[in-house]
Each structure stands twice: as C-alpha cells, then as structure tokens.
Amino acid sequence: MLLEVTLSGVTLGGMYALVAMGLTLQYGVARIMNLSYGELLIAAAFAAFWFYSGLALSPLLGLLIVPPLAFAVSYAIYHVLLQPLVRRARTRDALEVDSILATFGLLFVIQGVMLALFGGAYFSYSFLSFPLHIAGATVAANRLLALVLAVVIGLGLYLALTRTRLGTAVRAVAVDPVAAQLVAIDVRTASALAFALGGALVAAAGVLVSMFLTFNANLGVVFTLKALVVVIMGGVGNLLGALMAGLILGLVENYVAVFVDPGLTLAATYAIFLLVLLVRPQGLLGRTSR
Amino acid sequence: MIARLSLAAVAVAALACVPFLFEAYGLSLAINLISYTVLATAWSLFSGPTRYVSLATVAFFGIGAYTTAVFAEILPWPAVLAIAAGIGIVVAAIVGLSTLRLSGVYFVIFSFGLAELVRQLVTWWEVNKSRTLGRYVFTDITAAQIYWQLLALAVLVFVAGFLIGRSRLGLALRAIGDDETVARHSGIDTTRAKVALFALSTLFMTLTGAIMAPRWTYIDPAIAFNPVVSFTVLIMALLGGVHRLWGPVMGVVPLALLFEFLLARFPNHFSIMVGLVFILIVYAIPRGIAGLVERRA
Numbered sequence: 001m002l003l004e005v006t007l008s009g010v011t012l013g014g015m016y017a018l019v020a021m022g023l024t025l026q027y028g029v030a031r032i033m034n035l036s037y038g039e040l041l042i043a044a045a046f047a048a049f050w051f052y053s054g055l056a057l058s059p060l061l062g063l064l065i066v067p068p069l070a071f072a073v074s075y076a077i078y079h080v081l082l083q084p085l086v087r088r089a090r091t092r093d094a095l096e097v098d099s100i101l102a103t104f105g106l107l108f109v110i111q112g113v114m115l116a117l118f119g120g121a122y123f124s125y126s127f128l129s130f131p132l133h134i135a136g137a138t139v140a141a142n143r144l145l146a147l148v149l150a151v152v153i154g155l156g157l158y159l160a161l162t163r164t165r166l167g168t169a170v171r172a173v174a175v176d177p178v179a180a181q182l183v184a185i186d187v188r189t190a191s192a193l194a195f196a197l198g199g200a201l202v203a204a205a206g207v208l209v210s211m212f213l214t215f216n217a218n219l220g221v222v223f224t225l226k227a228l229v230v231v232i233m234g235g236v237g238n239l240l241g242a243l244m245a246g247l248i249l250g251l252v253e254n255y256v257a258v259f260v261d262p263g264l265t266l267a268a269t270y271a272i273f274l275l276v277l278l279v280r281p282q283g284l285l286g287r288t289s290r
Numbered sequence: 291m292i293a294r295l296s297l298a299a300v301a302v303a304a305l306a307c308v309p310f311l312f313e314a315y316g317l318s319l320a321i322n323l324i325s326y327t328v329l330a331t332a333w334s335l336f337s338g339p340t341r342y343v344s345l346a347t348v349a350f351f352g353i354g355a356y357t358t359a360v361f362a363e364i365l366p367w368p369a370v371l372a373i374a375a376g377i378g379i380v381v382a383a384i385v386g387l388s389t390l391r392l393s394g395v396y397f398v399i400f401s402f403g404l405a406e407l408v409r410q411l412v413t414w415w416e417v418n419k420s421r422t423l424g425r426y427v428f429t430d431i432t433a434a435q436i437y438w439q440l441l442a443l444a445v446l447v448f449v450a451g452f453l454i455g456r457s458r459l460g461l462a463l464r465a466i467g468d469d470e471t472v473a474r475h476s477g478i479d480t481t482r483a484k485v486a487l488f489a490l491s492t493l494f495m496t497l498t499g500a501i502m503a504p505r506w507t508y509i510d511p512a513i514a515f516n517p518v519v520s521f522t523v524l525i526m527a528l529l530g531g532v533h534r535l536w537g538p539v540m541g542v543v544p545l546a547l548l549f550e551f552l553l554a555r556f557p558n559h560f561s562i563m564v565g566l567v568f569i570l571i572v573y574a575i576p577r578g579i580a581g582l583v584e585r586r587a
Contacts, residue, residue: 033395035402084573093394100343100398101528101572108521108565110331116558221517225403232399263414271406276390277396 006021013250020230028237030193032211044206074199235283317544338532346401354499378496386485533577
C-alpha cells in the first residue's frame with residue numbers, strides 16, 4: 001500500500017517537476033510571471049485527447065506533435081503580446097506587474113475558448129491502462145510510462161542547458177540579464193527562446209498528464225498555482241530545485257489524498273507553501289534572497 | 291473643501307433615493323454597480339499605493355457570503371456582519387503576515403490560489419462535517435435594504451480612503467510604492483503598514499459579500515467563490531485608475547454595464563470577451579481613465 005502510494009506520488013511529482021521546470025525558465029530567464037501557464041497544459045491535454053479519441057493517434061505520437069506546436073505558439077505569444085511590455089517596462093518590478101496582468105487576461109481567454117469547445121465536463125481516455133506489478137506493488141502502465149518520459153525530457157533539458165553553448169547563454173541571462181549583455185549574449189533572443197521552451201515543456205507535461213489523469217477546462221489554474229509553489233520552493237531559476245520540490249509536493253499530495261482526505265490536497269499544497277515562506281523563502285536550493 | 295463636502299453629501303442623498311425611483315431591474319443594476327464600486331475601491335485602497343496585485347478579492351467576498359448563508363437564520367444581522375468581518379480579518383492577517391514581509395511575487399502567488407483553497411476547504415467541510423453542499427439563504431432583507439447597506443459601505447470606503455490618504459499611514463504606503471528599500475531605511479515599518487492596509491481593504495470585500503448574499507436564495511461554493519469576480523474587480527479598478535481614490539468608480543460604471551450586456555448576449559463566450567477587454571486595457575490605458583483625465587488637464 002505504502003509503496004503503491006509512493007510510486008504514484010513520484011509519478012505526480014515528476015509531472016509537477018516537469019511543469020515547474022518550464023515555469024522556472026519562463027519566470028527565471030524571460031522574467032515573465034505567466035499566470036496562463038497551466039491553461040497551456042490543459043490545452044495540450046485536450047489536444048492529446050482529441051488525437052486519441054478523434055483521430056486514433058497514440059499520445060506518444062501526440063508527444064511529438066504537441067510540444068513543438070506549443071513552442072511555436074508560446075514564441076508567438078512572447079513576440080506579439082509580451083515583448084511590448086518588456087520594452088515598456090522601466091524596471092523589473094514594472095515588468096512583473098504588467099506580465100501578471102496581461103497573462104491573467106490571457107488565462108481567461110484560453111480558458112473561455114476551451115470551455116466553449118469542450119464545456120466544463122471531465123475528460124479522460126484509457127491508454128495502456130493495464131496494471132504492472134513491481135516489487136509487490138501495482139502500478140498502471142500509463143503512469144509508469146509518463147514518469148519514464150518525464151525523466152527523459154527533464155534529463156534532456158538539464159543536459160541541453162548545462163552542456164550546450166545556447167543553454168549556457170540562457171542560464172547566464174537567468175543569473176544577470178545586464179551582465180549577460182556585456183559578454184555578447186543576445187538577451188532578447190535568449191528570453192524568447194526560454195519562454196517558448198517553457199511552453200513546450202508544459203505542453204509535454206499536459207500530454208503525459210492526460211494519459212493517466214481526468215481533467216477539465218477549469219483545472220489550469222490549479223496546475224499554475226502548483227507550478228508556482230514548486231518554483232518558489234525550489235528556488236527561482238533552479239532546475240534541480242524544481243525537480244526536488246516537485247517530487248516532494250507530489251508525494252505529500254498523494255499521501256494526504258490517500259491517508260487523510262482527497263479534498264484536502266490543495267490545503268496540503270498551501271501548507272507546504274506557507275512553511276517555505278516562513279522558513280526558507282529563497283527556496284530549497286536558492287542562493288540569494290530577493 | 292466645504293463645497294466639495296456638500297457636493298458629496300448631495301450625491302449620496304440622491305443615490306439613497308434610487309430604490310424609490312426604479313423598479314426591480316433598475317434596482318438590481320444599481321446594487322450591482324454599487325457593490326462593484328465598493329469592491330474596486332477597496333481593492334485599489336491596498337493595491338494602488340503598494341502596487342501589489344491582489345487576485346484574491348473573491349476569496350474574501352465568498353467568505354462574507356458564506357458566513358451569511360450559515361448564520362443568517364440563527365443570529366441577528368449585526369452579529370452576522372461582525373462574524374464575517376472577524377473571519378475576513380483573520381484570513382487577511384494570515385496571508386499578510388506570511389507574504390507581505392517578502393517581495394510582491396509571493397503575495398501575488400498566494401492570492402492567486404487563495405479563492406480556490408478556501409473554496410475547497412469550505413466544500414470539504416460541508417461534505418464531511420455538515421453534510422450539505424449548497425445552502426438556502428432565507429432572510430427578510432429586501433433589495434432596497436441591501437442597496438442602502440452597500441451605499442453606507444461605499445461611503446465608509448471613500449471616507450477611509452480619504453483619511454488614509456492624509457495620514458502617516460498613507461504617506462508610508464506611497465513611500466513603499468515608490469521604493470520599498472528607501473521606505474524601510476527612513477524608519478517605516480513596511481510590513482506592519484502593508485498588513486494593516488490589506489486587512490482594511492479585505493474587510494470591505496468581506497462585508498460586501500456578507501451583505502450581497504441574501505440576493506441569491508441559493509448558494510454553494512462554486513457560486514460564492516467564482517473567480518470571475520476577482521477578475522472583474524481587477525479590470526474595473528485598472529480601467530478607472532488605481533492611483534486616485536475616485537479612479538475605480540470611473541471603471542466600474544462603463545464595465546459593469548458592458549458586462550451586463552455581454553452576459554445577456556454572449557453567455558457562453560463571456561470570459562473570452564472579458565479577457566480580451568482586459569488585455570486591451572492593460573496595453574492601451576495602463577494608467578486608467580483617471581490617468582487620461584489628468585494628462586488632458
């Protein structure tokens with residue numbers, strides 16, 4: 001029992017980590033506080049659902065199609081919607097307030113479109129839903145697959161950011177945008193790239209989540225909130241921190257849902273958030289306090 | 291000064307006559323307008339000077355509404371309002387003390403999910419403890435009485451805003467909004483000032499919810515904690531302009547009428563349209579109507 005709960009907690013935590021990695025790219029590098037972030041996850045989940053039940057395409061194929069699409073959409077959103085705000089903002093705080101407001105509006109637009117298309121009902125589809133037995137515990141195959149894929153994607157991102165020239169440039173912008181310019185890094189391109197990459201990541205997470213969770217058009221806000229909490233908990237801009245915090249949140253939530261009450265999972269999220277705020281507001285692996 | 295004061299008194303007296311002049315539809319529109327006036331003005335009371343975007347309006351509004359739903363039948367009305375105010379202040383203190391000593395982002399994130407958290411907690415409590423999801427609100431409070439209570443609340447918000455603007459607290463808050471580090475170095479206890487103002491601002495939101503609850507005869511967590519309320523209040527305040535006390539009203543009147551129209555004509559695409567209107571405002575009129583008026587002058 002405990003092992004089963006832990007396993008499914010790790011799966012959920014892996015999703016949170018993946019989602020938070022994307023958000024930490026958007027917020028840590030592009031300095032955009034994106035409140036419509038979770039909506040993209042739900043949109044990707046709907047896309048995967050539609051591919052599977054409408055076109056009979058495997059979600060694995062969806063994983064190859066949807067994230068590049070989300071990359072393009074996010075890139076367009078950054079250029080059309082957010083770049084004017086970046087140019088207008090005099091200080092970082094002003095950009096933060098403006099981006100919060102603009103993406104809050106975007107949240108309602110995307111959510112409204114999804115509600116108009118799909119209504120408020122819950123959706124799910126059964127893909128690889130047979131049980132697997134691992135060390136005496138039973139896990140659904142789709143969960144395990146989602147976890148493995150999340151690990152692969154997360155690892156790929158980590159290597160891309162730490163081992164390539166472009167990745168190093170992106171990380172440099174996260175540390176200090178002004179100093180990055182001094183060493184001939186194109187901050188604008190790096191920011192747009194990081195924002196779009198964040199969109200692709202959350203779309204990938206959306207496809208994975210759709211394989212094993214039921215979802216509806218209103219769920220994006222909850223994912224955004226959890227991603228934000230994980231990002232703060234791990235330390236803004238810190239990928240390993242996001243991974244750790246995501247796993248902790250997934251595990252705690254699953255334990256609370258199974259052993260206490262499923263209606264209290266968000267309360268558990270907030271309890272963790274409060275604890276972080278009171279004890280270590282710079283995050284588990286954060287270096288400087290802001 | 292005396293001229294402006296008497297002008298305000300005449301305006302309030304004229305507004306108090308509205309229930310005698312209009313039929314049911316006109317009165318419900320007036321209630322709508324005045325409740326949003328209180329909410330938007332209370333919102334900018336805190337978020338205007340400090341520039342901390344609060345997304346939690348409906349959390350407090352819903353707390354007030356739910357308090358009425360639970361206690362209206364067993365307690366006298368003033369006691370209901372007092373309980374609502376008490377709960378609202380406690381929640382505001384928890385939020386404020388845990389986030390407002392840090393940078394603004396933490397506050398925004400906390401407020402972003404607060405309504406959802408309170409909604410889930412209320413749902414959990416109702417399902418597991420009181421075993422009723424959804425309550426009927428039966429009171430003998432008429433629409434006209436609701437209107438007058440809201441009008442009184444609106445007067446209080448403006449008086450509070452006026453007094454704060456001329457007090458040491460108001461000066462401290464403007465300093466925080468300009469530069470928090472400088473404010474702290476000039477000896478301002480920034481956390482205490484922010485928490486105090488946040489609690490005051492949410493107090494008005496909680497009371498609005500409590501007073502508005504008898505308008506619905508049936509209430510459940512999804513109705514009381516509808517996130518669209520937080521969103522509309524934010525839009526109205528921004529359109530009007532948050533750096534002037536009279537700013538938000540300028541946004542409330544056109545937008546409340548527009549939303550009334552949109553809800554009637556496009557009920558299924560309402561949030562898309564509201565979202566687009568909002569984005570338009572953020573880009574085109576960042577300082578609100580009040581800012582436009584001032585630039586013209």
